[in-house]
Amino acid sequence: MNFRKDYSFLIFLYLVVTLNVILGSNKFVTILLLFSIFVITIYIYENIKKIISEDKDASMSSLLNKLDRTQKETEESYKKFLSLSKTLGSGVFMVDYDGKITFSNKDVENYFGIDIANKEYKEIIAIEPLYKFVNQAYLIEEYTRKQIIFEERYFDLISTPLYEGDMFAGILVLVHDITSLKNAEKFQKRFTADVSHELRTPLSAIKGFSEIMMRDKDMSLENRNEFLGLMNKESERMEIILSDLMVISKMDRLDYELNLVNQEIKGIILEAINVLNPKFTDKSLEKIVDIESCELFIDKVKITQVLLNIVKNAINYTDNGYVKIKGYVDKKQYIIEVSDSGIGIQKEKLEMIFKRFYRIDKARSRDTGGSGLGLSISKNVVMKHGGSISVHSVENEGSTFSFTLPIKE
Ligand code: ADP
Numbered sequence: 001m002n003f004r005k006d007y008s009f010l011i012f013l014y015l016v017v018t019l020n021v022i023l024g025s026n027k028f029v030t031i032l033l034l035f036s037i038f039v040i041t042i043y044i045y046e047n048i049k050k051i052i053s054e055d056k057d058a059s060m061s062s063l064l065n066k067l068d069r070t071q072k073e074t075e076e077s078y079k080k081f082l083s084l085s086k087t088l089g090s091g092v093f094m095v096d097y098d099g100k101i102t103f104s105n106k107d108v109e110n111y112f113g114i115d116i117a118n119k120e121y122k123e124i125i126a127i128e129p130l131y132k133f134v135n136q137a138y139l140i141e142e143y144t145r146k147q148i149i150f151e152e153r154y155f156d157l158i159s160t161p162l163y164e165g166d167m168f169a170g171i172l173v174l175v176h177d178i179t180s181l182k183n184a185e186k187f188q189k190r191f192t193a194d195v196s197h198e199l200r201t202p203l204s205a206i207k208g209f210s211e212i213m214m215r216d217k218d219m220s221l222e223n224r225n226e227f228l229g230l231m232n233k234e235s236e237r238m239e240i241i242l243s244d245l246m247v248i249s250k251m252d253r254l255d256y257e258l259n260l261v262n263q264e265i266k267g268i269i270l271e272a273i274n275v276l277n278p279k280f281t282d283k284s285l286e287k288i289v290d291i292e293s294c295e296l297f298i299d300k301v302k303i304t305q306v307l308l309n310i311v312k313n314a315i316n317y318t319d320n321g322y323v324k325i326k327g328y329v330d331k332k333q334y335i336i337e338v339s340d341s342g343i344g345i346q347k348e349k350l351e352m353i354f355k356r357f358y359r360i361d362k363a364r365s366r367d368t369g370g371s372g373l374g375l376s377i378s379k380n381v382v383m384k385h386g387g388s389i390s391v392h393s394v395e396n397e398g399s400t401f402s403f404t405l406p407i408k409e
Pocket of ligand 1: 309313314315317340342343344345353354358359360361365369370371372373374375376399
């Protein structure tokens with residue numbers, strides 16, 4: 001605002017009038033001067049009014065602009081928060097000071113089956129463990145964390161208090177679905193228990209035989225040799241279990257990688273079958289081999305392990321007849337089928353045989369030196385190659401195990 005000039009001019013006029021009065025000048029001049037002062041004062045007054053109103057308008061519009069910008073920024077942050085909450089892969093919701101759920105993302109709805117947004121948190125009492133957690137977090141106004149179970153799923157809940165200045169403004173709750181983690185934990189515990197059990201059996205046998213031998217000093221050489229033979233067999237079994245466990249623990253690692261190389265599968269299959277030739281001869285089984293050539297991108301060591309395991313099983317669980325190994329190209333995959341005329345598998349047990357340590361006839365598996373881990377390792381290897389494994393079997397007639405390997409284009 002530049003009123004200084006106007007004011008100075010007005011003061012100057014007043015001085016002239018005052019001087020005029022003091023000097024006792026002409027009345028007409030004095031009245032003329034007073035009139036001029038009056039006109040100029042009104043003019044200045046109007047001018048100032050206009051400037052003030054213009055200024056007011058300007059500051060008002062800048063205020064509105066600022067408000068608009070803040071509103072846009074808030075909307076922008078909210079949009080960012082919404083899109084973040086969608087891609088978060090976890091549930092998130094907010095409860096305000098009055099106990100109302102002002103925001104809740106889709107994951108929360110998926111986890112608990114209802115959309116809790118815009119409800120009072122007290123209305124979610126049907127989801128009891130969640131309600132209890134929110135209630136406590138809301139009342140104590142502090143960081144809270146708890147794991148809950150809802151309809152057989154596990155959730156990790158974290159609540160953080162929100163503040164506006166120093167005032168409590170509600171809570172922000174994060175919901176992580178940790179069901180797969182919990183299941184992996186359970187699986188690991190059961191696996192550890194199974195391993196201890198599997199190792200304890202041969203260990204107890206070795207301990208028992210050695211105690212008898214120590215006690216019975218006069219044991220015949222024949223018996224002694226028999227016991228030593230049994231102890232040797234049990235220790236071999238332990239060795240097989242431990243080496244299979246090493247394979248499993250290696251393959252379970254997240255950073256495990258196959259050693260994939262382009263190679264001709266026919267040679268690999270024939271090589272594996274040759275290793276088992278003595279077993280075919282021992283059991284006088286007919287060996288039928290029908291293999292097509294094909295170049296595959298595979299880990300030779302691992303695929304050999306799968307072949308050895310499946311063909312060895314076919315021999316072990318077949319008392320007479322044949323074992324047939326067929327390999328052929330089918331569209332974009334190579335299929336390997338191992339059929340036998342053996343004892344077969346009951347229908348209801350077909351799914352179980354790929355599980356770790358599962359054996360239908362424990363005694364028979366033990367006799368043949370099986371660890372009960374072969375098929376689960378085979379399945380893992382085939383799946384890591386991008387293939388699949390399946391079994392078809394009829395009890396007392398025989399089984400066919402097939403697995404596929406993708407053909408790289
Ligand atoms: P194992 O070391 O006991 O052979 P596997 O994991 O290789 O362990 O096999 C699991 C179980 O599946 C075996 O104990 C056996 O009961 C069954 N099985 C596997 N292959 C055959 C087969 N060819 N014929 C009948 N049963 C089989």
